[in-house]
Amino acid sequence: MSYLEWAEAQVAELELLTSMFPSQEELELTDQLALAELRSYVESPTDCAPASSRPQFLIKQKFDSAGTEGTEIILSCAYPSEYPSVLPDITVRSSGLSRAQQAQLQADLKKYLMENCQGEVCVLAAVDWVKDSLQSLLAATALKAATPASSSVAQEVFSRLWIYSHHIYNKSKRKNILEWSKELGLSGFSMPGKPGIVCVEGPQPACEDFWSRVKVLTWKKIMIRHREDITLQGEDGKAAPSMDSLRKFSTFEEAMFDPHGSRGNHMDLGQLYHFLNEKGCCEVFQMYFGIEGR
Secondary structure (H helix, E strand, O other), X not given: OOHHHHHHHHHHHHHHHHHHOOOOOOEEEOOHXXXXXXXXXXXXXXXXXXXXXXXXXXXXXXXXXXXXXEEEEEEEEEOOOOOOOOOOEEEEEEOOOOHHHHHHHHHHHHHHHHHHOOOOOOHHHHHHHHHHHHHHHHHHHHHHHHOHHHHHHHHOEEEEEEEEEOXXXXXXXXXXXXXXXXXXXXXXXXXXXXXXXXXXXXXXXXXXXXXXXXXOOOOOOEEXXXXXXXXXXXXXXXXXXOOHHHOOOOOEEEXXXXXXXXXXXXXXXXXXXXXXXXXXXOHHHHHXXXXXXX
């Protein structure tokens, strides 16, 4: 395109924008001289293009969104001389957005223009895209602000992890298991020997933290054999159960059940079954060993 064609496209788009946003509160021309020079050049082309013909203007829009009233959006626009062969300079501001949200909206707008508007006049398309994106962003923000308590409750979960290891002999690992469970406020027990069993219970994030630490130690085999997750929420108007009321173990301990064998590393599984039965979780015995305890 020639400079004249660029100038003609710019003037035509500005006339369209003026007809769509007729009031000063909607469209404000911040450089009247540049526009006048550009129009004069289009009406009477010369070999010398106007040096200062870089029209600049503000498009201002107000609209209501969920949880907001009269949110204002301002697009500050400027035409490079080669527009629309190159993209216009558009900066977005809105009283309803944080700086981070404005920066994200600006980056998304630039991406949209680059992918959809190369070589074409695009200010009106930019206005429509920003309004749609801002509506969605404000609606999501309002919804998040309106339900912080319910989201928090829904995410509070009590967990119980039943961990199986091929064996637990190493004194350092046994010490880590005891110390980490205490540090994280978890209850349960650890049975060293072959096989090794660990049960931890408490807030879900603490249980996941414990597992993330334990599993990266050197093991022949270790896995979560079974897990229980209980969301703390009330039913039928009743108060939600407390975290401690769901615990089957009051503390965390290392449990030994009549060690025997040539290396003293095998536990009496009958005693383990009775221990689990006393704690109200004997059903996990079959999950571990594939047989019913007695």
